Amino acid sequence: MDQARSAMVIYLRAGSELRLKLNPDVDYYTRRVETAEGRTFRDILKDIGLDPAFVAFAYSEEKMFSLGGVPREGQSITLQPPVSGG
């Protein structure tokens, strides 16, 4: 991690089978993650030991959030695995 960048906190939320991989610590769904500003979402997932391949898509504030996106301080992002049941 780049020590020169400011530290910040984001919140990752996951349901379904991703929830256990996320290790929530705020509530049933949510994990608080400390990271550095400017870090991509993909890299943040890797930092916490969650393989981005498990994430089919993610969203924040009613819009899709890409793995290449850069979260901002305090942002909450919801992760979704592939959902195939019917």
Place this chain on the structure above:
Amino acid sequence: MSDERRRYLRQLTLSGWDQERLDKSCVLVAGVGGLGSASSLYLAAAGVGRLRLCDADRVEISDLNRQVLFSMSSLGKPKVEEAARRLAGLNPETSVEIFEERLTGENIDRLAAECDIIVDGMDNMEGRFVLNGYSVRKGIPYVYGAVHGWEGMAALIHPPETGCLSCLIPSIPPRPESPVPVAGFVPGAIGLIQAAEALKQLMNLGGALAGRLLIYDGRSMSFDLVAWGRNPGCPVCGSP
């Protein structure tokens, strides 16, 4: 007052409701499991003229926590036959065509021929991508639905106005190793939402889920609505 008029009395006075349009419509319900049980019930109840059901499976006891078209007497029987029997009992005005087949890229054109809309009842991603490809190729609306555990999601896919499934999920993920866990009411909730979107689309009332993904969590009783658009580089619906 005719029986038909009496049957639909409660919906005929709704603003924008077009029973005549529904009577002339044909809907493919691809898969008659948890999702398809719920969606086909309400499509038949509403008076869709033709319902086309396809599913290769037979009813098992583990289906009965969520596949509400069936009962104990259905065990071991083809799902499409049992579904047709139940739907005929609910609304004999709806013509039900059944295909005891697994939907593939080879038979989709035949199964979906003449259908005005496709309603997703699949239990695998490969089948969903076949439906998606057909929807894009033919310009037919596709009401996506999927469930897992306490959660489900639904969207109306109708390129080029909306993105397609490949815009959202670019590649087919690996199949789950074990049966997908699911609370029985989840496909019920999503199936009803799919029926609602299909009916509105058929009656030209517009789909509230066009370009928006509804994500339902039955445990927290939350509904998220997420906007998603076309990916210009999408291999299925993107610009050539």
